[in-house]
Amino acid sequence: MWYLFALFTVFGHWAISIWAVNRLHSTALPYRFMKAIDKVWYAYLFLLPIGVVLWLVRRPDHPLLTWERIGPYAQVYGAVCSVGAVYTFFVWWRYLADLSTTDRLLSTEQRIIDVENELGHKPTGTVFSTLLASIPTNQVFQIDVTTKVLAIADLPAELDGTTFTHISDLHYTGRMSREFHERVVSLVNELNSDFVVITGDIIDKRKCFSWLTEVLGKIEKQRGALFVLGNHDLRIRDEIGIRDALTRSNITDLGGRWECIDVNGWPILFAGNELPWFPRATNMGECPQEINGKPPFRCLLSHSPDQIGWARHNKFELMFAGHTHGGQIRFPGIGPVFSPSRYGVKYASGTFYETPTLMHVSRGLSGCRLLRFNCRPEMTQIVLRRDS
Ligand SMILES: [Fe+2]
Known part of the structure; x- marks a missing residue:
């Protein structure tokens, strides 16, 4: 169960960040601002999960995590990401169903x-x-x-x-x-x-x-x-x-x-x-x-x-x-x-x-x-x- 939660958290983390950056790039925000946002976004998208994994691996006291040990903030973030993951799955499913586009x-x-x-x-x-x-x-x-x-x-x-x-x-x-x-x-x-x-x-x-x-x-x-x-x-x-x-x-x-x-x-x-x-x-x-x-x-x-x-x-x-x-x-x-x-x-x-x-x-x-x-x-x- 713990591993499923971790999987949903990582998937949801990526889904939410990609959702946000796609919408940001549809706006008329200034180019320099967007470039700065992109750097933060890349860090958030890739470095955050990598950093968390490295940090967990280096913890000598309890490398095997449990729900209680990750703390309330990580629990809330994981829950939000998991909801995002489930939502993304349904959106993606609908997208695949619509791929045939139009009979015109x-x-x-x-x-x-x-x-x-x-x-x-x-x-x-x-x-x-x-x-x-x-x-x-x-x-x-x-x-x-x-x-x-x-x-x-x-x-x-x-x-x-x-x-x-x-x-x-x-x-x-x-x-x-x-x-x-x-x-x-x-x-x-x-x-x-x-x-x-x-x-x-x-x-x-x-x-x-x-x-x-x-x-x-x-x-x-x-x-x-x-x-x-x-x-x-x-x-x-x-x-x-x-x-x-x-x-x-x-x-x-x-x-x-x-x-x-x-x-x-x-x-x-x-x-x-x-x-x-x-x-x-x-x-x-x-x-x-x-x-x-x-x-x-x-x-x-x-x-x-x-x-x-x-x-x-x-x-x-x-x-x-x-x-x-x-x-x-x-x-x-x-x-x-x-x-x-x-x-x-x-x-x-x-x-x-x-x-x-x-x-x-x-x-x-x-x-x-x-x-x-x-x-x-x-x-x-x-x-x-x-x-x-
Ligand atoms: Fe273009």
Whole structure:
């Protein structure tokens, strides 16, 4: 019984700390503050249990613990952790049951592009990145290019077959080299979709600034390419410069804006929501309700999937998001654990339908740390089909 209690305490300790850090990283707290919190959190998550175990082992008087000997504080903490462990188990069970996501996903077609194999070397920019990328089974260079056919209720016939290439979380840091990101753009061009949508976290480091025009500027636009920014785009402290560079690359800024684009005679209204990091969500009251007697099909770009409530409230039929990176590490039988969202891992990646919004959350293409296990970087082509 004692060992079961200890097991629940350790599991609950991790569950509660991960629950807290996922929610903290969904907020707009300052970057430096978050970094400090992360250090405390790592200590709490890993060092506290290790310290406790070492301390217990070194106690010569009674190495075999009993309920009475651990003291009232440890008893209360253990009880709280155990409740947290049981709660987490049920949440996780529900998450696994929901994994099939939505029946609106009609089909998927996947191919894996191993950029390291293609190039013959690791496309990294620093020694530390090369070391991380060398960890066996790390999938950081294996781009999952998937086409997903989605059914949309009452989709106008004019929009049947419209395609979107969704990319997200490019994280221009220099840790992943420019040639990797150039390959990303060439894959986008191969897909040749009607629209390219980019859902934030584009650049982290000033030294990569020229890539915004020299790499992303090479995206070939059919009907349009559009973007919103994410929390990491705050790090170079040049929001206006980023927006300006992307706009010069003919990629439309949807930060707090909307844009109507005609497709075969039917309007698509694109809008952006960059909350909570930028005070920018499109004022939907200013958007047209009808154009030539036709209600526009509503499509939202948001960095965070947490804005799905806003999307539903404003009657978006389609929403694209990123930010959560699919968790980056998916444990066998458990799935993702780290997901910076107020909903935890619920929207870590995939396709979700909550009336009337169909949301696609991308695992993104890169990250600050080049670690991806059971969670490949992702580029998705979405094809819309009428749901009859
Ligand atoms: Fe990101």
